[in-house]
Amino acid sequence: MQKAPRKMTVPAFCEAAASGKKMTMLTAYDYLWAGILDEAGVDSILVGDSLAMVVQGKSTTLPVTLDHMIYHGEMVTRAVRRALVVVDMPFMSYQVSPKQAVRNAGRIIKETGADAVKLEGGSIQSETIRGIRRADIPVMAHIGMRPQAVRQLGGMGKVQRDEQQLLDDARAAEDAGAFGIILELIPEDIAGKITEALSIPTIGIGAGNRCSGQVLVGPDMLGLNPSFKPKFLKEFGQLRTHAASAVQQYIREVENTQFPGPEHSHS
Numbered sequence: 001m002q003k004a005p006r007k008m009t010v011p012a013f014c015e016a017a018a019s020g021k022k023m024t025m026l027t028a029y030d031y032l033w034a035g036i037l038d039e040a041g042v043d044s045i046l047v048g049d050s051l052a053m054v055v056q057g058k059s060t061t062l063p064v065t066l067d068h069m070i071y072h073g074e075m076v077t078r079a080v081r082r083a084l085v086v087v088d089m090p091f092m093s094y095q096v097s098p099k100q101a102v103r104n105a106g107r108i109i110k111e112t113g114a115d116a117v118k119l120e121g122g123s124i125q126s127e128t129i130r131g132i133r134r135a136d137i138p139v140m141a142h143i144g145m146r147p148q149a150v151r152q153l154g155g156m157g158k159v160q161r162d163e164q165q166l167l168d169d170a171r172a173a174e175d176a177g178a179f180g181i182i183l184e185l186i187p188e189d190i191a192g193k194i195t196e197a198l199s200i201p202t203i204g205i206g207a208g209n210r211c212s213g214q215v216l217v218g219p220d221m222l223g224l225n226p227s228f229k230p231k232f233l234k235e236f237g238q239l240r241t242h243a244a245s246a247v248q249q250y251i252r253e254v255e256n257t258q259f260p261g262p263e264h265s266h267s
């Protein structure tokens, strides 16, 4: 019988990062892909609110609801045996008050079975992070380019360069009890300084090579999303091209009566 893999818990994730292992995180939004990523050995799966853009085809992450996140989060946790599963708290599910945030973080954990939640913000969310932690819910922070602040920032892809603010945000998140922190679109040297200043893991996206680990949007790094090619993205596969050519072959073979052949037919 195959041995069940050792589950990546929040303490195990932090210990592995502290030992110097570079941590890997990818986003997934459903049972099928979460199973593939988990079997491949990724340390953490993020059910990101990028769901709005990647799965729902919206132009920002703002419209995705708490119920959508729970629906997708539950599918992901059902597939995962090892990876740490983190579910994003969507826009307006935690900004109103720490009380609202605790209630909604609790719904995510209860209804999806995820290991942790993530929210955007450092200093401005420190009371909220503290409240969620007081409820014994592990919480990850997300600073730098915050997609939920798109209206305030005036666009999505802007590199954030205010070193003092970023350091203050990172320290505030750690002091409030965050177990980890996403650094999005931050110059490599600032991300490096933040990583050195903190004792919790930093997971970078567009933040260079000096973070404790890296996160990418799963469908983007697999080459499934041809319209999104930021500088930080490496496509490790070309799955859209492979999928399209398989579908084209299927169409050809049905049209010329090559499929189904005798091996796919019942006598």
Ligand code: KIV
Pocket (backbone or CB within 6 Å): 027, 046, 047, 048, 049, 050, 051, 088, 142, 182, 184, 205, 215, 216, 217
């Ligand atoms: O929603 C998301 O996918 C994210 C990652 C880009 C970090 O927050």
